[in-house]
Amino acid sequence: MEDGLTPAAVRSRDPCQLRLKTHSYRLGLMRIGFAVPQSGPWATPDHMRRVATRAEELGYHELWTFQRLLYPVGHPMGQTYRSAHDPLVALSYLAGATHSIRLGVAVLNAYVQPAMLGKQLATLQILSGGRLTAGIGLGWVPEEFEATGTDFARRGRRAEEFVEVLRKVWTDDVVEHRGEFYRIPPSYLEPKPEPAPALLLGGKTDAALRRAGRLADGWVSSSKEDLSAIGPRIRMIKAEAEEAGRDPEALRFVCRGVTRIGPDGGPDRRLLQGTPEQIRRDVDALAAEGVTEVFHDLNFSPDIISADPKEAMRRAAEALEALAPPA
Template structure:
């Protein structure tokens, strides 16, 4: 193990600050990220800042957020979605307290106006010094579309046009668009982001995987993804990219890790659930399946979601140190 940040973690362990032994690791080309506190009682500005700055010190590649606009009364989607901060505002705040770690959102859904989102993300890309990754999704909650005044039908075609509008807004001197869903009169939309943020697309259906291969800079899995079967999805995106004349090797494959630290997970545990040793082994397995990025997202751990803020942060900071990519 090298000195510096990783050495600091070891010294802290020796001094009794952390209850578990910390093994730092780096897995070839795999990039390791961490999701900031964004949902529930622990998602305070102070905790966001603590996780973000420590993740940067520990060499994490990217900080991640997600979007949930509203929670319909009586819905059963779970506690993670009950109280969620806006991802763009959260990343803008974190851009000001960090300097090198990348900033990602997985995902913003296509019920928002693309020209407005293009402006917001362009500004975030500029103020962060070019650190943004923009993950986009079609959306699946009808009530959010209703609240935004957007149609729920034909979401796939809408999503493709959404990407087209974003890229025009970020690159064309005069932006003009006359599509099925969106219209922009000849306009200047400046300043331009430099470089334009890479776009990841989500989705698990075959048509969504093909769309990502044809149009995006990569694919991002959802919180409901069966990680044991992720390899065929990676292959489907790569195949679609190759058929579109694009280089599959240039794409990113980002896994949202619904990471749950559970000592003694057993043989029937789900990937990224178990001891720290289990989780590190799972990350290595995902790398072997073609995944290029994993980020550990404790917002989707029901034990974190239901804990008080102090206990949630204690567990999160322990995991942050134990799963550090520095090696």
């Protein structure tokens, strides 16, 4: 098969399988996901669909996307962010191409109106059969806030109210909100998603970690996270959750893996970079630190972003097979 991917078998939607995946969060089972081609020349509709269907066929837990609205001229943020598809439109496309694999975005930045975003997420949750994970972040590019007419200051406080509004949109019969940043007159915002999408928060500061423990269904790490020090962050989130009267063992801890398959990098290599065997051992080590999910993201690999699209897809196909979860 061209580019190394075989066609996915046609499978019927299995509600029992979806329930089993949900229950596995409490059982402490490590779940493996995969990011779809979203950035650069290899991120074509055909490549997205083929990665998604093959990942589902191989038993991956979730497909992941990320958000980058714009790339300011002269900004040093890196090639991955130069050209990126919209994450929700991409997931909507993939929802129709798959049956049971979950669909996640890590993360959407809180510079849009939460009522509008809540409606979009609710629709995607309903159309996908309840498979959505919505990650929310503060945002870190001032130009994106300028372009959306949002104040860059007090992002942390805004994010807390943002989460409050999202939950109201998804659960309240009559939605009404009069807060510091957002206003919604008494309104019907329907249809309601059942269940509401899983809601994760991102961020690296202590304030962001504590916010995740108090408010969210879990936490998702960034592409710049030092994975060798992720354990203390998870423990801080769990402690905050417990102090808030929540069950810390019910939280999800999702690690974005800036994964790069290559030769043995020796003792100084970064986690999730090296041979497939080393990367699988790294996943086990992250599980021991409290991580509940790892998703392998090749969009941050120079070998993928700078490669010819067909060659990038060939490498991605090999990675899908090499890093697939146990049967």
